[in-house]
Structure formats: C-alpha cells, structure tokens
Amino acid sequence: TGVEKVAYIKGAGDNVAKSLRALGVYVENLNAKNITLKKLDLFDAVVIGIRAFNVDETLSFKNKILWEYAKKGGTLLVQYNTNRGLKTKDLLPFDISISRDRVTDENSQVKFIHKDHKLLNYPNEITLKDFTGWVQERGLYFPNKWNEKYIPLFEMNDEGENAKRGGVLVAKYGKGRIVYTGLSFFRQLPAGVPGAYRLFFNLIAKK
Numbered sequence: 001t002g003v004e005k006v007a008y009i010k011g012a013g014d015n016v017a018k019s020l021r022a023l024g025v026y027v028e029n030l031n032a033k034n035i036t037l038k039k040l041d042l043f044d045a046v047v048i049g050i051r052a053f054n055v056d057e058t059l060s061f062k063n064k065i066l067w068e069y070a071k072k073g074g075t076l077l078v079q080y081n082t083n084r085g086l087k088t089k090d091l092l093p094f095d096i097s098i099s100r101d102r103v104t105d106e107n108s109q110v111k112f113i114h115k116d117h118k119l120l121n122y123p124n125e126i127t128l129k130d131f132t133g134w135v136q137e138r139g140l141y142f143p144n145k146w147n148e149k150y151i152p153l154f155e156m157n158d159e160g161e162n163a164k165r166g167g168v169l170v171a172k173y174g175k176g177r178i179v180y181t182g183l184s185f186f187r188q189l190p191a192g193v194p195g196a197y198r199l200f201f202n203l204i205a206k207k
Contacts, residue, residue, distance in 0.1 A: 001025060002123035002205030007043040009035070009059075011052030011079070019189035023197065033058040037068055045075040045204035050186050053081045053091050060088035067093045071174030075204050080141045080182040092178055094147035094171055101164045102182075103138035103156050110138075111155040111163075119170055119179075119202050120153060126202060130195025139183040142166030150180075168203070179203050 006027045008017040017027045030039070032052070040046055046069060053059055059066075070076040078091060083098040110131045112120065120126040131138075138156055143166040146152075150169040157163045169180045181203065188196030 001201045003044045003201060004206075005043045005045075006204065007035075007040060007046045009046065009048050009052060009056075011049030011081075012055050014050045014079075014186040015190040016047065016049065016079070016186055019197075020200075032056050032062050035062055035065055037065055037072075040065065040069040040074065041072065043074065044206045045077060047204065048076070048078045050079045051081050052078075053087055054085050055087075057087050060090070063088065063090055063092075067173065067178075070176040070178050073175035073207075075177050075179065075206075076173075077179040077181065077204050079185065080139070082141050092171075092180060093173060094149045094178070095145075096143040096147070096150070096166075096169065096180055097145035098141055099144035099166070101142040101144050101166060102140040103142075103158055103164060103167070105158050106134040106137055107132075108138055108156050108158055113152055113155055113165065117151065117153060117170070119205075122202060123205055124198040124202055126195075126199055130198050132195065133193050134188055134196065135191045135193065136187050137184050139167050139181070142182040143169060143180065147171070170203075177207070 007030050020027050149171045152165040153168040155163045155165050171178045
C-alpha cells in the first residue's frame with residue numbers, strides 16, 4: 001500500500017478510517033484538539049475527514065500544526081469541505097477557493113492532466129480502469145481557483161458541463177506534500193471500489 005501508519009482526524013463522520021483498517025493499515029483516530037507535532041510525526045500520513053473544517057472549530061487554530069507536519073516531510077490529505085459555513089478560510093498554507101462544482105455522473109469520463117506525476121504511478125500505476133465501478137458520483141465541492149503551487153491531476157465533468165480540474169490538487173510543501181481532494185472517497189472506499197483504493201493509497205503513500 002505504500003503507507004503503514006495513518007492518523008485520521010474526524011470530520012462530519014465517514015467510514016474511510018474503517019475501510020483503510022480493513023486492508024491492514026494501522027489507522028489511529030485523533031481528536032483535532034489533542035494533536036501536537038510530536039504526535040503527528042509518528043505517522044506516514046495525516047488524513048482529514050469529510051467536512052472537518054465545517055464542523056470542527058479547533059481546526060481553525062490547529063491547522064498550523066498540520067502544515068508544520070507536512071513541511072517536515074509528512075503527507076497531509078484533506079477531503080472535501082463545503083464552501084458554506086467554513087470555520088476558517090485557512091484550510092491549507094496555499095489558498096484554494098471551494099466552489100459548488102461537482103461531477104454527479106459516477107461514470108463520467110476522466111482525463112489525466114499529468115499522467116507522469118508520481119502520485120499517479122507509485123505504488124500503483126493509475127489508469128482509466130481505476131475509474132470504473134464508482135458509485136453515486138465522482139466528487140463534490142471541487143475548488144475552482146487555487147494557488148499556482150497546486151498541480152491538478154484530473155479533469156472531469158458531467159455531460160454538457162465545462163471541465164472541472166479541482167478534483168485532486170497536489171502541492172509540495174517543505175519536505176512533504178499537501179493533497180486536497182473533492183473526489184468522494186468516503187463513498188467509494190466503503191463500497192469497496194478497487195480503483196478508488198489504489199488512487200487513495202497513492203495520494204497518501206510515503207515518498
């Protein structure tokens with residue numbers, strides 16, 4: 001899987017941590033108010049649950065610890081938040097602007113923008129096949145504007161709509177990396193979609 005120990009900071013509630021555990025990954029649920037840099041340094045990746053920045057006030061001042069963790073070499077993955085009711089605008093050290101953009105057709109076509117990007121090739125080589133068998137949707141509340149330091153990995157859209165590039169954004173930060181994703185992993189992983197697992201593991205894999 002490319003990752004052994006993951007810290008999971010709960011948002012509005014999802015089964016992603018449970019789904020990762022089912023594949024043998026060590027996942028520890030952490031409460032945002034208890035996180036320290038020392039604690040986070042024990043993990044290969046820190047994953048933030050869905051809508052965490054909508055529901056957890058403490059993330060508005062603990063976010064700097066998450067950034068510091070990434071700067072020192074960790075991987076920080078933030079899952080989707082809604083643009084209304086954010087407890088802080090500072091989700092990440094580089095700005096993103098969350099929109100209402102979504103892709104509701106779970107079979108919609110996906111284009112790779114940076115096919116050779118490491119996150120699409122290690123530990124799994126991601127292909128279009130990995131986007132088959134998805135359930136309910138591709139994703140929701142994609143950012144529609146972001147700092148130029150982010151690299152978008154995919155382009156997708158519902159039929160008749162313009163292409164959306166905010167599904168997965170990746171940025172180097174210090175020695176580590178930051179990933180923001182609106183893809184609905186919280187639906188795909190509990191549903192056992194193999195390609196979604198393969199992609200998720202790439203996004204949180206140790207460098």
